[in-house]
Structures are given as C-alpha cells and as structure tokens.
Amino acid sequence: MFKKILFPTDFSGCSVKITDFAIKFALNNHSELIFFHVLDDENNDAAIDYSQFKNEVEIKLDDLEKKEELTHIKDVKSLKWDIVSVSGTSAAEEIVKYVEDESNGIDLILMPTHSKGGIRRFLIGSTAEKVVRHSQVPVLTINTNKYSAK
Numbered sequence: 741m742f743k744k745i746l747f748p749t750d751f752s753g754c755s756v757k758i759t760d761f762a763i764k765f766a767l768n769n770h771s772e773l774i775f776f777h778v779l780d781d782e783n784n785d786a787a788i789d790y791s792q793f794k795n796e797v798e799i800k801l802d803d804l805e806k807k808e809e810l811t812h813i814k815d816v817k818s819l820k821w822d823i824v825s826v827s828g829t830s831a832a833e834e835i836v837k838y839v840e841d842e843s844n845g846i847d848l849i850l851m852p853t854h855s856k857g858g859i860r861r862f863l864i865g866s867t868a869e870k871v872v873r874h875s876q877v878p879v880l881t882i883n884t885n886k887y888s889a890k
Contacts, residue, residue, distance in 0.1 A: 742848040744772045748835050748871075751777065751793060754884035755852040760800050761882060762850050763819065767804070772820040774846070776838065778831040790823050797821065832870035839877055849879045 747762045749755040766773035775793070805816040828834035839846045853868045872879045 742769050742771045744774060744845045744847055745769070746774050746776050746835070746839060746846045746849045748776045748778070748831065748849070748851060748867075750831070756796070757884050758852050758882050759797070760804075763797070763800055763804065763821075765850060765880075766821070767816060767819055771848075772822075774844075775821065775823045776835065777823065777825045778834045779825060779827045780831075781827050781829045790825070793823065830870075832867045832874070835867075835871050836874045836876075839875060847877050849875055849877060851879050851881045852884050853881050 745762070745766050747759075749759070762773060762775075765771075775797075777790075801816050801819065824838070826834050826838065828837075835849065838844055839849065849871060851868045851871055853866065868879075868881050872881065
C-alpha cells in the first residue's frame, strides 16, 4: 500500500522508543523506510555520526528475525531503509519540503508525537501538528507517551 515511509526522528528517547513500531509497520506494508533528521541551523547543530543509530536498527532487525514466529513478520532482512539528514531552521518545514519533492517518492509520514501541551504548544505549535496541517501525503501520528513496544 505504501511504497516509501518517512519517519522523522530527532534521536531523542521518545522517537527512538517507537523505532521498532516504524520498522514493523514498514515490514508489514512491504515499504521502504526513511529515517529523516533535521539538523538545526539556528543552534549550529554539528553533523551527527549515524553509525550508532544504524547499529541499533540492525539489532532491532535481528531481534525481529529471531522472533519471526511470534511477530509473523517474514523476510525481516528484506527491509530497505536509509537515513536522510538535512539542515534547516524548522523541522516541520523541512519534512514537508522533503515530501513535496516528488522525486523522493514519499507516500506516508509516520510521525512521533511528544504530547507537549500547554502554553508552549500554544505559542509555537508542535512539529507534528504543523506537518499534519501542511503535508500533501497522509500522516500517521504515534503518541510516544502511550506506546509501549511489544
């Protein structure tokens, strides 16, 4: 159904917490999974070494493969995935811009939410909310505070 799924991540505990969900979702839909990270120009974020994250993804895939009988997910190693990093001042704008570029072929955004509320959300709005409002493709949001890996 979905050929290519974009999974925006800031590599915080909240988004890493649902990485396994994103992997399972992509496998169940026979989709390619793109982990998408925005380096913050305003805070002069330095380039990140993604090797540790790549290792974590490989470990998750190995674990899923070992649990194949329980998860009913076949061909775990067939998952096509990549990490894309861009620079910008607004994560939401960069996500939407990446998706709008049809050459990237994204047809779903799987978006972690951090459930921050109150005055902070009122003043600046959440990244997920901005992406939902402006995305040209469907956005599936996952509340990281309510999700528990199974």
